[in-house]
Amino acid sequence: MDFDVLAKVYGGMEALCAGRLMQRVRTAHLAACPDHGRVLLAGEGHGRTLAALRKLKPGLELTYLDASPAMQQAARHHLARQGLEETGITFHTGNALTFLPEETRYEVIITPFFLDCFTEAELRVLIPRLAALAMPGARWLIADFQLPAGGWKRRRARLIHAMLHAFFRKAGGISARSWTDPSPILSGLGWRLEDRCQFSLELLRSDRWVC
Numbered sequence: 009m010d011f012d013v014l015a016k017v018y019g020g021m022e023a024l025c026a027g028r029l030m031q032r033v034r035t036a037h038l039a040a041c042p043d044h045g046r047v048l049l050a051g052e053g054h055g056r057t058l059a060a061l062r063k064l065k066p067g068l069e070l071t072y073l074d075a076s077p078a079m080q081q082a083a084r085h086h087l088a089r090q091g092l093e094e095t096g097i098t099f100h101t102g103n104a105l106t107f108l109p110e111e112t113r114y115e116v117i118i119t120p121f122f123l124d125c126f127t128e129a130e131l132r133v134l135i136p137r138l139a140a141l142a143m144p145g146a147r148w149l150i151a152d153f154q155l156p157a158g159g160w161k162r163r164r165a166r167l168i169h170a171m172l173h174a175f176f177r178k179a180g181g182i183s184a185r186s187w188t189d190p191s192p193i194l195s196g197l198g199w200r201l202e203d204r205c206q207f208s209l210e211l212l213r214s215d216r217w218v219c
């Protein structure tokens with residue numbers, strides 16, 4: 009998985025293609041985080057959720073995990089540009105499929121535009137691994153693409169997904185060829201959907217799950 013080549017242009021590409029939309033999806037449920045406690049941000053990339061959460065809830069201990077060192081660099085630059093300090097943030101570079109921060113349990117897990125990088129088989133490994141790091145009663149915030157139930161909105165979303173998956177397979181090395189809904193896997197592990205906000209004609213969604 010190599011997002012290193014994309015790291016420098018990822019934020020600019022996003023702003024050009026989607027304006028503030030993706031950030032609205034990422035931040036829709038951040039206010040539901042507690043004021044204190046531990047939060048794991050997995051696949052956090054260029055640090056947009058990290059910085060927003062730092063500003064909103066400065067008392068939280070944040071753990072950043074991403075496979076790409078260049079993305080981590082971009083996240084740290086973004087924090088600095090926003091005038092935010094790294095105190096209280098632990099940075100890890102690692103593949104979430106094989107590496108996870110040990111011995112810690114989190115009040116909140118956040119996966120912003122991360123789960124849609126994976127095939128169903130990978131999600132069946134990744135989601136239980138992340139879920140095992142959650143404290144009882146933890147929240148899981150998921151910002152992601154989705155497929156609407158039917159009609160032209162679904163056809164539009166399919167087209168956009170196909171373009172994005174083709175691009176990120178080539179440039180980022182992701183393995184997914186299509187979107188897998190993570191909801192059945194989460195439900196199967198005992199998580200319950202508390203709230204869902206949908207955006208851009210149901211192309212995107214921000215979920216809040218509880219265990």
Ligand SMILES: C[S@@+](CC[C@H](N)C(=O)[O-])C[C@H]1O[C@@H](n2cnc3c(N)ncnc32)[C@H](O)[C@@H]1O
Nearest residue numbers: 009011051052053074075076079103104120121
């Ligand atoms: C589509 S980008 C999303 C970036 C950011 N979270 C956002 O909100 O836009 C996916 C991110 O997941 C990271 N990633 C992909 N596969 C990973 C893995 N197996 N373990 C950890 N990070 C991974 C990539 O390096 C990249 O930063």
